[in-house]
Amino acid sequence: MADSEDTGAAPSVSEPLDLVRLSLNEMVFVKLRGDRELKGRLHAYDSHCNLVLGEVEESIFVVEEDENEEETIRTIKKQEEMLFVRGDSVVLISPQA
Amino acid sequence: MLFFSFFKTLTNQTVTIELKNDIRIRGTLKSVDQYLNIKLDDVDVLDLDKYPHLSSVKNMFIRGSVVRYVMLPRTEVDIGLLEDATRREAANQAGKAR
Numbered sequence: 001m002a003d004s005e006d007t008g009a010a011p012s013v014s015e016p017l018d019l020v021r022l023s024l025n026e027m028v029f030v031k032l033r034g035d036r037e038l039k040g041r042l043h044a045y046d047s048h049c050n051l052v053l054g055e056v057e058e059s060i061f062v063v064e065e066d067e068n069e070e071e072t073i074r075t076i077k078k079q080e081e082m083l084f085v086r087g088d089s090v091v092l093i094s095p096q097a
Numbered sequence: 098m099l100f101f102s103f104f105k106t107l108t109n110q111t112v113t114i115e116l117k118n119d120i121r122i123r124g125t126l127k128s129v130d131q132y133l134n135i136k137l138d139d140v141d142v143l144d145l146d147k148y149p150h151l152s153s154v155k156n157m158f159i160r161g162s163v164v165r166y167v168m169l170p171r172t173e174v175d176i177g178l179l180e181d182a183t184r185r186e187a188a189n190q191a192g193k194a195r
Binding site: 017024034044045050054080082083084085086088089 | 099103117161162164165166170171174176179180182183184186190191
């Protein structure tokens with residue numbers, strides 16, 4: 001616990017989830033399984049990557065085949081004011097401006 | 098334990114749960130356990146025309162692992178408290194990892 005390197009100093013980025021900690025109350029980009037992406041303000045996370053996000057915009061990418069058998073990607077957008085995301089769907093979490 | 102405690106503070110609130118098979122269920126959160134299994138009462142299935150097989154179900158137990166999202170009532174979430182609890186949990190985890 002009491003490592004000399006972290007006495008008194010500001011908590012630094014020493015393990016992957018520290019990057020997520022620095023994004024608390026900031027906007028983040030989250031990529032999920034099943035061709036889904038979220039943008040929202042990060043309010044909580046744990047070591048399973050369970051998340052709570054506020055002001056969320058969800059994008060779902062659906063591949064559709066038109067009459068010429070050409071594939072087009074349709075994007076469905078949804079808004080949520082407060083959302084819990086289960087960690088096993090999370091692929092990546094990125095801080096974003 | 099963070100989200101277990103968090104969901105316990107939301108018991109008796111109305112939430113909407115989206116499952117990994119896209120079914121959306123609205124109901125009253127009655128209880129939660131350490132696996133984030135959830136018991137819902139007064140259940141309504143959204144998109145009932147798409148998923149008619151749940152129309153007669155009034156309460157249910159949802160296995161935590163099939164949940165994708167839980168849509169929460171924003172007014173019932175104390176954001177400051179939640180972020181403090183998250184930092185505390187992160188510090189605990191860091192302590193354990195040493």
